[in-house]
Amino acid sequence: MNPKKEIFRELRGRPLKHGGQTLARLDRVHEEFIRAIAALPDTALKQTLPGKPYTTQFMLEGAVRHHVYHAGQVALLRNALCSSGRK
Numbered sequence: 001m002n003p004k005k006e007i008f009r010e011l012r013g014r015p016l017k018h019g020g021q022t023l024a025r026l027d028r029v030h031e032e033f034i035r036a037i038a039a040l041p042d043t044a045l046k047q048t049l050p051g052k053p054y055t056t057q058f059m060l061e062g063a064v065r066h067h068v069y070h071a072g073q074v075a076l077l078r079n080a081l082c083s084s085g086r087k
Contacts, residue, residue, distance in 0.1 A: 045060070
């Protein structure tokens with residue numbers, strides 16, 4: 001069983017209607033994000049963003065940290081659900 005998909009199967013005994021669609025969209029957007037970053041020339045990373053006091057690199061590093069933060073939240077919630085007898 002895929003644990004990534006399992007967490008979206010149900011919540012408190014109630015099936016989630018759009019869990020699979022949510023995961024598919026998350027995967028799609030994540031892949032698009034990776035492709036967009038990979039396509040950036042190195043010089044773009046050092047440029048200051050229009051209207052912002054920081055560089056593209058700083059913004060991208062923040063986006064990665066934000067993603068990791070939320071992944072940690074999902075892991076904590078999953079562990080809490082599993083440890084309460086839910087699987």
